[in-house]
Amino acid sequence: MTGYDLKRFALLGEPLGHSMSPALHKAIYRQLEIDDASYRTVELPQERLKSFFTGFRVGGFDGVNVTIPHKASVIDLLDEVDSKARLLNAVNCVNRTGNQLTGYNTDLLGFGYSLRQNNVEIEGNQFAIIGAGGSAQAVGAVLADGEAKKVSIVNRTPERAEELKATILSVNEAIDVELISAEDLAQNAKNLDCVVNTTSVGMSPNVTDSPLPSGFFTENTLAFDLVYNPLETQFLKDAKAQGASVVNGVQMLVAQAVYSVEIWMGGNIVAHVDMNALVRDLEKTIK
Ligand code: NAP
Numbered sequence: 510m511t512g513y514d515l516k517r518f519a520l521l522g523e524p525l526g527h528s529m530s531p532a533l534h535k536a537i538y539r540q541l542e543i544d545d546a547s548y549r550t551v552e553l554p555q556e557r558l559k560s561f562f563t564g565f566r567v568g569g570f571d572g573v574n575v576t577i578p579h580k581a582s583v584i585d586l587l588d589e590v591d592s593k594a595r596l597l598n599a600v601n602c603v604n605r606t607g608n609q610l611t612g613y614n615t616d617l618l619g620f621g622y623s624l625r626q627n628n629v630e631i632e633g634n635q636f637a638i639i640g641a642g643g644s645a646q647a648v649g650a651v652l653a654d655g656e657a658k659k660v661s662i663v664n665r666t667p668e669r670a671e672e673l674k675a676t677i678l679s680v681n682e683a684i685d686v687e688l689i690s691a692e693d694l695a696q697n698a699k700n701l702d703c704v705v706n707t708t709s710v711g712m713s714p715n716v717t718d719s720p721l722p723s724g725f726f727t728e729n730t731l732a733f734d735l736v737y738n739p740l741e742t743q744f745l746k747d748a749k750a751q752g753a754s755v756v757n758g759v760q761m762l763v764a765q766a767v768y769s770v771e772i773w774m775g776g777n778i779v780a781h782v783d784m785n786a787l788v789r790d791l792e793k794t795i796k
Contacts, residue, residue: 516546517569518773521561521583522576525550529791530574533766536790540782543774555582562586565605572604572773574766580643587612597646597676602769613772617647619765620735624651626784627756629731631655635701637694638662639720640708641669644735648705649673653680660684661701663691663720695725703731704748711742719743728752737762738795759795763787 520530534548551573553561558579565573575583580599584590587603590612594600600612624631636657638645641664652660653676660677664670670688677686698704710720716739725747726732732748737758745755763784771778 516543516571516773518546518548518572518574519551519570520548520574520576521551521553521558521579523552523554523578525552525576529762529794530766532794533763533787533791534770536787537767537770537778537782540787541770541778546774553579555579558582559586562610565603566608566610568605570605572602572769574769575601575603577643584612586610593617593650596679597643597650599643599646601765602772604772613769614647615765615768615772616644616761617651618768619761619763620644620648621651621655622764622768622779622784623733623756623760624655626760627731627733627754629703629733631657633658634703635659636661637701637704638673639691639704639706640664641666641673642707645673645707646676648707648735649677650680653677653684656681657684659687661687661689661694663689663694691721691725695722698725698730699727701727701730703733706732706734706736706742706744709736711739711744712736713738717743719747721747723747724751726751726753730754731756734758735761737791740792740795759791760784760788763791 528550531548538546580601583600587610594612594614597614599614602613602615604611636652638648662670662673674686677684706720708720711718730753732753733756734742734744735758736742740757748755767779767782
């Protein structure tokens, strides 16, 4: 694919540390033979967000990804917000058309993609979401949309768990949603089809931490960790040791990036990229 005008993209957040997004986006452009696009990180404190968007709107960038802590606060700076992103109060992808800025949530699309690739049936199944932050909102919306039978939420802060429950029920009021402690959930763990860790617990460098007690899983459970560094978190190690299937967050990360590129450039990009090759390359970088 060639012939694009020079396009400028960026990731906004703070702190961004050693973000993998520039390397990932460059790998996507390489695969698509797009040699006239750039992607960089822009570390931005809250007080500079508004002025950044003033420049973005008049052509400073063609599109941006947004990460912690700006996913909610960018919403007020946009002209339009996709209905799902508005519901989740989280935008992680902004597209500029002329002077118009539109916000989307591609974490949601990435999570749905990864579930499909791993043949995880949502309809009629029982899920647990560990955590209730921004990414949990996207996970909850996908499970509600897919008509999960039951979603159990475990979170340190009860108010955020209540917000997640409200989001799930606003997508699909027929879902049985419970707020529960990890200890109580462990009693019924054998009924769970899939447990999704959406907390940052276990992320490098705290690689021996897990958000759940070991001994939680059964061989019928799928353990899905949104964390991708390390590739095999303690949560996934515990699950594997008990015979559960495991999925890490790399495929979701790759897919949310590819969906962002599709929003910015149009066309059916998702069908044109070799997602598995992108996942393999990123996994090599993380190892
Ligand atoms: P967030 O909005 O800040 O939410 C973090 C969640 O983790 C909250 O529920 C928080 O609980 C919980 N938490 C944090 N530290 C904890 C601790 N020590 N003990 C118990 N709970 C703790 O963050 P986010 O955007 O949802 O991201 C969460 C993780 O998902 C990050 O590791 C991120 O890298 C990953 N992620 C991966 C992808 C992907 O594509 N693979 C996409 C998005 C996010 P409280 O509510 O009690 O504070």
